[in-house]
Amino acid sequence: MAASLLAALVSCRQEPLPSVVDVPGSARTKVVNLGDEWETSSFLVKFATRPSDAELEDLRFEGVLSMEPLFKSFPGKEDLEREFGLDRWFVVNLEEGAELDGAVSLVAELAQVAVVEYNVIATKASDCKVYPAAEPAAEPATRASASGKFNDPMLPNQWHYYNQGNKSFSAYVARGADVNVNDVWSNLICGDPDIIVAVVDEGVKYDHPDLAENMWVNKGEIPGNGVDDDKNGYVDDVYGYNFNANGPISWNVGYYDGAGYWQGDSGHGTHCAGTIAAVNNNNKGVSGIAGGSGAQDGCKIMSCQIFSGNSGGSTRTVSNAIKYAADMGASIISCSFGYTSAFASDDAYKRAAGSAEIDAVHYFEATRNNPVLDGNIAIFAAGNENHNYAHYPGAFYDIISVSAFGPDFLPTYFTNYGPGCNISAPGGEYYHGVGEKSMVLSTLPKELYKEDYGYMQGTSMACPHVSGVVALALSYAKQLKKTFSRDEFKRMILASVSDIDQRIGAVPSGAKPLNGHENLSMAPYYHQMGTGAIDAWRLMMHIEGLPTLTAQTGRQQWIDLSPAFGTASVSLTYLKVEVPSAAVSSMGLQKVTPPTNTDKYPAVMDEGGYAYVQFGRLYVQPTKIGSGKITITAVGGGDHVGGGSNPPGGMELTQSVSLIAREADGGNGTGGWL
């Protein structure tokens, strides 16, 4: 075996295989995750069953430098690691000069090999253009900011949290183009230190004056002693770990090129971290969505560094970073990166048998790190190439992927949209005439920009907005002692939105007005920005409980479904309506008159004909006082569900609503009791 492999490798070196598509026969289906750029000195292998040491030794053919487990096993998690096949992944490191494609082709032909994966390089979902911002003089510590609850002096410039329509952000600014978090801060919750968000990105500047207090600290590790005190396989991982350089976290690695331009870290991770949980109400800089109230009650940031300087995060790096987040207690991973290649389906991405990254994400989501959920939540950026599909891994059908809008509440010129994009959030957008103020303001490493704060734009910036809101939501659910399944919670996130499509459809010229993007037609984005714009207040209300809908007896009528699916309910694609016989009996439901205009506006009818959904409305005809539960299924992000061999698509959202039929008309749609 070893001899034949060596021969093949040598011949491959002489005539390199041009790409993975030349892998012969059935072995081709084992090769996954071909990106635009990948490491040439190693690749990843997943075995059908975990090989013994002897079997591994037998596979160490010439040309292979070493073969080692991809993931570090974590004490107590062995069963879960096995469940998701993490114990079967190995890294194959090649000797210098060995030809990668040939090795991949040969290994893929081995019967005991289930998957071979290129070690693809991820890209940051931001153009990494930064506009530093000087911190204004702090206000007196006792005075709250004019624009919100906190006294952080730069909060009034963070339109993305609370947008009151100030035209300095855009001549076409839209009040409410934000995450609607202000009332949540004032009335409900500002964070919880037990909720940890892992920023899988560049290193986070953990001693930043506006982040330090909210950094997660590994209490089992003694800083800087060069010892793996907690024996988790990582030395001195106090605030997280640098998986790229296999060492301490960094945020200012790079060099100036011949033209005097900086090549290296951009502050991307530190910026994302500030959006999630910059320390609030500390009379300093900016606010963070889940940054607490100033009473050391913010959510925590864990830095899982996958980019360093000019070095991109490979599949190996990313997979390990995600597993670390799961093992060390994170409830959310905020992943502002992706792969720019298009894939025809989830199966095409992982070729049915899995990919190391998706296995790691699913392992993360199956890990329980908080008292609210039976799992964790992964959130990805959709990508910045203005493609009409989301980038993987976020495009994977059951992973949340975030598109970006600007302060005009319109899609940004760069955002990816369409299939695989599940929800939207503020990502910022440089506008001519306004400049950087319309971008997202957050924390930065001073070493790079001489300022602690600055503006960036991208779906990279939209992603941490959703991560921050979800962190707040977990904090609030914990406070209320509520529990949910992970999938139930994801559905609530996607249903907690404000409508963005009305704004898109109402653009007078059909193109993005003003601001230097006048030629960008808005039509392609209509119904393509996921379920809508994330709305923190709505999510908190969903956690408190869904309101019950009321109907009047004696007439056919429609009932607005926005309490269940958000104000984007009118734009969603509905798949199914289920009316159980108990509800039919209790309310004396009559068969409804079916709609006639179903060609242009598809309607979904209950099998028994007792209800249908169209335009985000539920049509029923109760004849007597009663109640019942009706279940409605929609698609969150696209017009079809993704997964398997389907083209990239959205996530299935199933909501049960309680319906009460009364004689009173409930204000004829007002919803009032009388």
Added chain:
Amino acid sequence: MMKKLLFVLASLALLAGCHEDNPEDLTPAVDVTGSWELSSATTRVMVGGEQVSVYLVFSSSGSFDIYQKIGAGRYTHFTGSYTLNKEEKLLSGTYSDGTKWGPYEAALQGTTLSLNLPGGKEVDSYRKIDAVPESVTGNVY
């Protein structure tokens, strides 16, 4: 003389009326002003596990507040104006967005106010309370 007699007869009739045991007149005039809590409703029985909580506040100036929670979540606060036809004891109103409600047949027995749709089967009763609890007014959407 005739005029005088008529006056006397009328006075007698009036006096007699004041002392007559007419069952209709035993019902006190309906005064809905004040705060009320939904204490029983046909729907409440029907919906079983669903929690229906409704508070009504009718002010003497003709405005109303409704705090309602149907199912889980917070209270929804509605406002508007109302009128009470005291002769027919019909209560109707207009939400602040202009939507009409009612009329309901209003009946008061002790501290219980019943509001029923004429000819309907739904019976909703409200108990008089001093004020809507702060746990309600401070817990609205």
